[in-house]
Amino acid sequence: MSPAGVFWLETDPARGCNTLWHLSNQGPVRLGPDDLGIRSRVNGYGGGALAAADSGVFVVGEDQQIRFVSLADGQCHSLTDDPGAAYGGLVADQYRQRVLAVREAEGKQQLVAVSMQGERSVLHSGLDFYSAPAVSADGSQVAWTSWQLPDMPWLRSRLWTANCSEDGLLDQGREWPTPSEASVQQPVFDGNQLWVLSDHEGWWQPWRIDTSGEGSWHASDSPARDHANAPWQLGESHHCPTGRGGWARVRYCNGTGELWLSSGQTGDAIRAARDFGDFRCLQSAGEHLYCIGRASSRLDAVLEIDLETGQARTIAGGEEAMPEARAALPLDIEIPALNPGEASIHGFFYTPKLATPDVPPLILIAHGGPTSAAYPVFNPQVQYWCQRGFAVAEINYRGSTGFGREFRLALEGRWGEVDVADMERAADHLASFGLADGSRVFIQGRSSGGYTALMAMIRSQRFTAGASMFGVTDPMRLRAMTHRFESGYLDWLLGSPEKHPKRWRDRTPLFHADRITAPMIFFQGGQDKVVVPEQTRAMAEAMKAAGRAPELHWFEDEGHGFRRQANQAGMLEWMFSFYRKHSQKANDHAENLS
Known part of the structure; x- marks a missing residue:
């Protein structure tokens, strides 16, 4: 949003890339050349790949370089030629006709400014990670957040400000400590008053910081709710x-x-x-x-x-989304705690749209992250299952975001334990109310959700079958190869491997493949740089060595998260065939027992 109008990105599913759009007097129009794909890869997850200015918009191309797309003539001008660097978190500085950005190169980050002539200035450096630059109303101050390894930004992060001089450089940079340990995010100026979201009182709530004195923090009248989700991406x-x-x-x-x-x-x-x-x-x-x-x-x-x-x-x-069939709508469910002191958990339940005389089988979905969340929004894969007679539940297990700091940090040292227990609890709860057939419960997940699904199959006999989509099978190997952003994350999720070697072994699916007695199906991209392909291949081979018969479906042209429409459709078709077969087997077995 700028005086030039409203701009946004749309995903082109056929090409698997993001395109730039603008609201004109004639309605939405696409901007830029046909081959302009827009995506930041800073921290591996990107974000903040566009920022609107007075006369056009700054964007990050697929090559990770900054361009300016002029609204007057639609021309796309390259502003950076910085091989090996990636840019993200763009924010237009209207006062100096430039863009602020996070630059990542050679394992380091900087807060930089890039002019319309392509001149790059380093505004601040020396911190491990930068995010969310904001400029005051008169252009005299810049605020941002940072965090240091091994922390993730939703565990501990810090608020900074600096004065912006006439030449556009920053001086008198200062950190503003929170009253207690906290994650801070999304600083924004209301005029020259600085606001930020901080969870030092247990929830991400809005706070005003007095930057004219010693930095007192003033609460808003907002309720005790999270007012943001985990900042996996820049530009939130x-x-x-x-x-x-x-x-x-x-x-x-x-x-x-x-x-x-x-x-x-x-x-x-x-x-x-x-x-x-x-x-x-x-x-x-x-x-x-x-x-x-x-x-x-x-x-x-x-x-x-x-x-x-x-x-x-x-x-x-x-x-x-579904003009020919009414969509299955989410039902908010609360699953009570089993033990004193535990939190109840929430999720979203979808009833099948294909009517059958039987209580439906259930697919439980563990979201990725794992510090992320499921939301009541259109998910074509959920609808796919509901149109084929399956009930679906997306579960916000302990560790999910949106339920306060204590709930979010409940995964510390307990990944593969509390998330699995909560998925089991959800299955039992839904079956006890007759919403799903307790003898036909499937569990699936993507990335870290795939890890939760695998650990559930290892630790429990509750599930009929499981599906792992590019899921983590060997945390130690992932720890050795993961990108810088998450380099300390696994030690937080499982504890230091030097201090807790048994825990790491107990929670490495690869070492317990023989304990998975129910059917498993795997999907893996050959270009995956997060969960490298060898992880999934090794897991499937270990199951075969134990006398199991896992299904493995390989997509050589995909990375971490399938982007191509045909591959997404193929994955669903293979999974449906797998679930239908094992659902029928479980049903036949139950009938024989009765």
Whole structure:
């Protein structure tokens, strides 16, 4: 969002790349050359690959270099020629006609500025990671967040500010400590007042920091809810000022994102766009708020929301996702704790749309991350299963984001334990209420969710079969090869291997392949640089050596997360055949026993 208008990215599923769009007087139009794909790879997960300026938009191309796309003529101009470097977290500095960015090269990061002429200035360096640069209303201050290894940004991170001189360089850089240990994210200026989301009181809530004195922290009147999710990517925006003391903020309530608007005059807040269950990229201009809205029965939409009434208008996307069949809608479920002191867990349950006389089989989905979450938004794979007679449940096990700091940090040293216990608890709960057939329960996951699925198959006899999509099978090998961003993550999830060698061995699926007695299916991309292909191949071979017969489906042209439409469809078809076969076997077995 800028005086030049509204810009956004859309994914082209056929090409597997992101394209640039602009809202013109004639409606949405695509900008830039046909071969311009947009994606940042900073920290491995990217984010912040575009930033709107007065006369166009800065973007990060697939080659990780910054370009400027002019709104006047649509021309795309390269601003950086920096081989081996990657850029992300772009923020336009309107006062100096430049863009601020996080630069990553040779295992180090810097906060930099790049001018319209391609001149690069280093604004700050020496910290392990940088994120979320923000510029004050008069251009005199810049704020950002940082964190140091081995931490992840949702464990411990820090807020910084610096004065911005006439030549655009920073001086008097200063860290602003939180009152207690915290993760801070998304600093933003309301005029020259600095706000940030901090969880030092247990939730990611908005706080105002007095930067004119000793840095006192002042709470807002927002409720004790997370107002953001885990910052896996750069460029997140879950709150923004709307003028005259007003704010737009996202709150997460039991996994559902709610958008709340306050005028700043009456103090009252209204909930807007209730048809949507998650919101990203909040930006305000004049009397409107613009954001990405995600709903349960339609595709992602670019929304324009009236700040006074809360009425939402879709300006791009938002198509009904299933015009020929009514979508299965999410039911918010709460699964009570089994033991005193444990937290209840939440998830979303989808009933099958294919009517059958029997209680349906159940597919439990463990989200990736594992510090991530499931949201009540349209997921074509969930709908695929529901249209074929399966019930589906996406579970926000302990360690998920959106439920406060204590819940999020519950995975410390307990990955492969509490997540597995929560998935089992979910299966038992849904079966006990007759929502699913307890004798036909499948578990699946992608990446770290694949690890949870594998550990569930090892530790439990509860599941009929399991599916791992490029899942972690050997944490120690992953630790040795993972990228810098996550280089300390596994030690947090499992504890130091030097101090806890038995725990690491106990929670390495590769070492316990013989304990998986139920069927398993694996999917792996040959170009995966996160969970390297050898992990999945070794796991399948270990199961074969133990006398099992796992299915392994290989996609040589895919990386970590399948992007090509044909490969995604092929994976679903193979998985459906696998589930249908073993669902029928389990059903026949149950009938024979009865």
